[in-house]
Structures are given as C-alpha cells and as structure tokens.
Amino acid sequence: MQVQKVDDITPKEFHNEFYMTGTPVVFKNASKVWKANGTFTPDWFRQNYGERTVEVKGKKYTMREVMDMVENSTEKDPAPYPIIYNIPETLPELTPMLQPLNLNYACPNWLESKWFKKGNWGGVTELFIGGPGGRFPYVHLDYYHLSAWINQLYGEKRFTVYPRGQEEFLYPKADDPWRSDINIFEPDYEKFPKYKNATPIHFTVGAGETLFIPFGTWHSAYSLTPTISVAFDQLNRKNYPEFMKDVWMFKKREGTLRAIKQYSYAWFAGQTCKLGDALGAKRS
Numbered sequence: 001m002q003v004q005k006v007d008d009i010t011p012k013e014f015h016n017e018f019y020m021t022g023t024p025v026v027f028k029n030a031s032k033v034w035k036a037n038g039t040f041t042p043d044w045f046r047q048n049y050g051e052r053t054v055e056v057k058g059k060k061y062t063m064r065e066v067m068d069m070v071e072n073s074t075e076k077d078p079a080p081y082p083i084i085y086n087i088p089e090t091l092p093e094l095t096p097m098l099q100p101l102n103l104n105y106a107c108p109n110w111l112e113s114k115w116f117k118k119g120n121w122g123g124v125t126e127l128f129i130g131g132p133g134g135r136f137p138y139v140h141l142d143y144y145h146l147s148a149w150i151n152q153l154y155g156e157k158r159f160t161v162y163p164r165g166q167e168e169f170l171y172p173k174a175d176d177p178w179r180s181d182i183n184i185f186e187p188d189y190e191k192f193p194k195y196k197n198a199t200p201i202h203f204t205v206g207a208g209e210t211l212f213i214p215f216g217t218w219h220s221a222y223s224l225t226p227t228i229s230v231a232f233d234q235l236n237r238k239n240y241p242e243f244m245k246d247v248w249m250f251k252k253r254e255g256t257l258r259a260i261k262q263y264s265y266a267w268f269a270g271q272t273c274k275l276g277d278a279l280g281a282k283r284s
Ligand SMILES: O=C(O)CCC(=O)C(=O)O
Pocket: 082, 128, 136, 142, 150, 157, 219, 220, 221, 222, 229, 231
C-alpha cells in the first residue's frame, strides 16, 4: 500500500474514496484556500510574534528562540520536537488566516460546532514547529478516535502510517493503548518480535500539502527540515461511536460521576450535531 497524492479532487470524491474507506491521503494543494499558505515562514513568525512564548518539556521559549532552535537543529543534535502552540489560546490572530478551517473537505466537522467546543476532548487547532531530526516521540493513535488533518505550511516532514488492522504488531501499551513503545527507527525485534510483520508506509509531506489521517490509523512523524504545520481534528457521525467509547474511558479516570456527566453531555451534543447535519448547518 502507498499513500496517494491527489490534486483538485472534489469534496464528493474525497468523501467516497478516502473518508468513507478510512484511507490516508495527501492533498497537494488543499490549503491554498488559507491565507496562511505561503505566509507562514520562520521570519514571518519572528517579525510578527517574536515574543510569543511556548513551554516545551517544562522550559519556556519565545518564538524567536524557537525559530533559531529549529533552524540550527541537526539530525545529530535535534531541537525538541514537537513544539506546539495552542492557536486559539496563544496565537488567536492566526485564526482568520486558516479559513475555512475545513478546507472545504473536512466536512462535516462537529468540533466546529459550539456544542463540542465547550467540551474538553482534544480537537484544538495547533501550530507544530520542528527542525531536522525532530521525531514525534512515539507511534500512536490520536485520542478520542478523531481524524487528523495535518497541513504542512513550511518545510518537509516524513510521516509513517500503518494500514488498519496491524494493532497486534504494534504492541499498544497496557496502561495507554493509544501508544506503542516501539522505536520505529531502530525496532527492538527481541522485545517486539511481531513488529516484523508490520508494514509501515513512509512518505514525505511538503510545503502546501495536507495529510488526512483517518481515525484509527497508527502514525508518527519526523521533521526533515525546519517545519511549520497546522493540525486540526475532525469528528462526525462516522467516528462518533468510537469517540464516545473514548470519552467514557478517559473521563472514567476522573471518577464515575464525572464520566457520566461528560458522557451525557457528549451524547446530547452528538444528537444535536446529527440533527444539524440533516438540516445543513453551516459551522465555520
Ligand atoms: O508531528 C506531527 O506532525 C504529527 C503530530 C501528531 O500525530 C499528533 O499530534 O497527534
């Protein structure tokens, strides 16, 4: 299997060929509808948001320091990865440059409705910054079975995805079954012998390209150059049943009463969004 790169497909074609079948795909220029496309560069961030701070592994950095770090990053001595800015909270000025957030493909997206924005279940739009040698720390499934949209706006990242159904080769952690401890760069086959059967698919996503990772797809990323990307998540009736299971499982950690409350809320929000879909709600 390979990950296809597509250009100018219609939303309907995307829906039928990739969304419904849960197939990862790279759009060559879906993010051209965003002002951010072509604008986001290290210098642009230095000039406009140079003093905006972010915490990485317990240490605070300014945007200027972040950009210096990733531009000086090497495979031997990589900058920390990922460096993540929560856009609505720390860089809200970027939001108008990311419209329509759904790129006219990630529709419907219940995370854009006011019902789910109030919830506490991931789904925040994030700015990812990295440099050469930066590895996402583990192979994983995204929490809450959300589908992910990763928009590469500057530089190149190498992604690895696994066809669905290879769970047993990836050894999900007992206490955190969304993650694996396998180092995919140097797998320890003695510890993880079944990993030999896994068939990772590697591919590069370059500036202007967008990667769609359907829920339930194990994946990881590796920064090849200084990179800037914007990631957002998608929820709708397709991943909603799995989402609800995760809501229960995660909220249960905070106590049964809280789980019941949150689950009920998410159930109600889901019914409202289903109705909204049927009535053709515009959410962006
Ligand atoms: O580094 C990346 O772009 C991958 C990010 C990712 O998979 C995640 O945040 O869940």
